Amino acid sequence: MIETIIADLHNESHAADFMQVLSSYAEDPMGGGGPLSDYTQKNLVAELKKQESNFIILCYVDKEIAGISNCFFGFSSFKAKPLINIHDFAILPKYRGQGLSKQLLDKVEAIAKENDCCKITLEVLDNNQRAKKVYLAFGFDGYELNPEMGKAVFWQKNL
Numbered sequence: 001m002i003e004t005i006i007a008d009l010h011n012e013s014h015a016a017d018f019m020q021v022l023s024s025y026a027e028d029p030m031g032g033g034g035p036l037s038d039y040t041q042k043n044l045v046a047e048l049k050k051q052e053s054n055f056i057i058l059c060y061v062d063k064e065i066a067g068i069s070n071c072f073f074g075f076s077s078f079k080a081k082p083l084i085n086i087h088d089f090a091i092l093p094k095y096r097g098q099g100l101s102k103q104l105l106d107k108v109e110a111i112a113k114e115n116d117c118c119k120i121t122l123e124v125l126d127n128n129q130r131a132k133k134v135y136l137a138f139g140f141d142g143y144e145l146n147p148e149m150g151k152a153v154f155w156q157k158n159l
């Protein structure tokens with residue numbers, strides 16, 4: 001049985017399940033290939049509890065944690081509407097290929113529609129072909145305002 005629920009990070013079981021999948025994702029080559037920092041392991045759940053614009057979806061298979069979608073509400077100035085950014089999206093390796101990504105994405109989309117969002121955004125590594133295939137099948141595509149200017153790319157500056 002597959003179940004997707006919105007996590008309650010005040011529930012220790014939900015918090016532990018979230019951290020288990022996120023830790024596994026971090027150690028995967030697509031998640032950076034290394035463990036979460038000690039700081040992140042100790043502080044992430046407490047810091048997420050402070051975020052009013054965050055929600056996490058947990059996916060269970062036969063009551064065992066299998067995947068997560070860590071999301072944040074944002075805002076589109078061009079559309080004058082809220083949006084949802086999927087910041088972390090992961091399925092534990094033993095559960096991949098079972099359609100769980102679609103279950104999680106369906107739940108994110110339902111929440112987006114309930115909140116009159118104009119879009120859902122996410123980042124995906126260029127060489128993560130498996131994830132790109134899933135996202136394309138669900139209707140995601142590269143972001144562009146004007147095809148002549150090309151697709152947008154995600155940049156960062158570490159502080």
